[in-house]
Amino acid sequence: CIRDSICIAGAMILPGTLGAAEIDRTVEMPEDGQVMVENLAGSIEFSTWDRAEAEIKGDAGSTVEEVEIEKTANGVRVKVRNEKDQRRIDGTDLHLRIPSSASIEAEGVSADISVRDSQGEKIILNTVSGDLEVEAKSSRIELNAVSGDVSFQGKAERVNAESVSGDVTLIGVEGEIKASTVSGDISMEAGQVSHGRFETVSGEMSLELALTDDGRLSCDSMSGDLKLRLPSAQQGSFSAQSYSGNINSDFGNAVSASHGPGSALDHQVGKGAAKVRLETFSGDISIRSH
Numbered sequence: 224c225i226r227d228s229i230c231i232a233g234a235m236i237l238p239g240t241l242g243a244a245e246i247d248r249t250v251e252m253p254e255d256g257q258v259m260v261e262n263l264a265g266s267i268e269f270s271t272w273d274r275a276e277a278e279i280k281g282d283a284g285s286t287v288e289e290v291e292i293e294k295t296a297n298g299v300r301v302k303v304r305n306e307k308d309q310r311r312i313d314g315t316d317l318h319l320r321i322p323s324s325a326s327i328e329a330e331g332v333s334a335d336i337s338v339r340d341s342q343g344e345k346i347i348l349n350t351v352s353g354d355l356e357v358e359a360k361s362s363r364i365e366l367n368a369v370s371g372d373v374s375f376q377g378k379a380e381r382v383n384a385e386s387v388s389g390d391v392t393l394i395g396v397e398g399e400i401k402a403s404t405v406s407g408d409i410s411m412e413a414g415q416v417s418h419g420r421f422e423t424v425s426g427e428m429s430l431e432l433a434l435t436d437d438g439r440l441s442c443d444s445m446s447g448d449l450k451l452r453l454p455s456a457q458q459g460s461f462s463a464q465s466y467s468g469n470i471n472s473d474f475g476n477a478v479s480a481s482h483g484p485g486s487a488l489d490h491q492v493g494k495g496a497a498k499v500r501l502e503t504f505s506g507d508i509s510i511r512s513h
Contacts, residue, residue: 246281246317248292254322255344256298260329263305265314266353267331269338271323278320284313298325335371354389372407390426408447416440423447427506431513434459434497444503451501455512458495463488463510464502472510474499 252258254275260267265284272278277299279292289304303315314334321327326343329336331350338346341359346366348355354371357364364379372389375382381399384391390407393400397414403422411421413432419440421428424447431452434440438459442449453474461474467484470477475490488510501508 244283244285246279246283246290248280249276249278250292250294250299251275252277252294252298252322252325255324255326256322257295257326257328258298258319258321259295259300260317260319260327261301262303262315262317262329262331262334264312264331264333265303266316266334267329267336268316268318269327269329269336269341270318270320271325271340271342272320273323275322277322277325279317280319281315281317284315286311286313287315290315433457434499437496439497440499442501444506446505447503448506448509449501449503450509450511451499452511452513453499457497457512458493459491459497459499461488461490461492461510462498462500463508465504465506465508467505468503468507470508470510472508473512474510 258277279301283290286305286309287303288306291302293300305312323342326345327338328347331353333352334350335353336348336350336355338357338359343361345363346357346359346361349367350371351369352371355366355368355373357375358377360378362380364375364382366373366384368386368389370388373384373386374392375384376394379396382396384402386407387405388407391402391404391409393411399418400416401420402409404426405424406426408426409421409423410429415435416432417435417438421442424445427447428442428444429450433454434457463470464487465485470486470488472488474492475488477486477488479486
């Protein structure tokens, strides 16, 4: 095993462990460094403190062969290695306390990942069947899940959140935002948005935000409803299209299709350069002021 590693392999237990299943290690790192974690199954929890150290605790699953805790050039890397050819992987639960300004990258398969009170420059989380939950102030947020829910609360200059069958929830965000699902719902309570792009196939979308003077907002759905709330003083151009649904708007009146179902909206409010575009195939569209 490499230096600064915890190894669990049969009855071999190197110093730094408290029993074959317990992980307890503290490693020095830069306050603005980076923490990288890979854990196939179980959970990964990040919290922060005011020390230039990363504390790694947890309980290793019965199928774990090795837990590597390695110092890198600018931080710490943790990797859980399971025994090969295992039909069932026993989950490992990791609890990390890291500097509040450290960046985070974490990856799992059937693992939940959560982050609390981080102010790192970037947070990048990926999982397949687990949930992602983040509370942070950061420059860059990237959250990707397949069948799990994704939620972010806090401030970030750029947010990208994706899930296939899970829901996406964003609270307090501003700036550039991108969110997408296939069958999950998207809900957002945002401040000033400069660029927003939201996509879903069969899920519903509920967004509350304010566009900057030259902001751009684009929302697309196949069969889901689109609900948008904007400040009553919002200016800009509004474009909406539903091929078999209805459009209700406080920013201009929709016109029904001359032949067949569906309706469209094309309206300018004031002299603002902001642009709002919503389109759904079979869902309804609602654009309301508050």
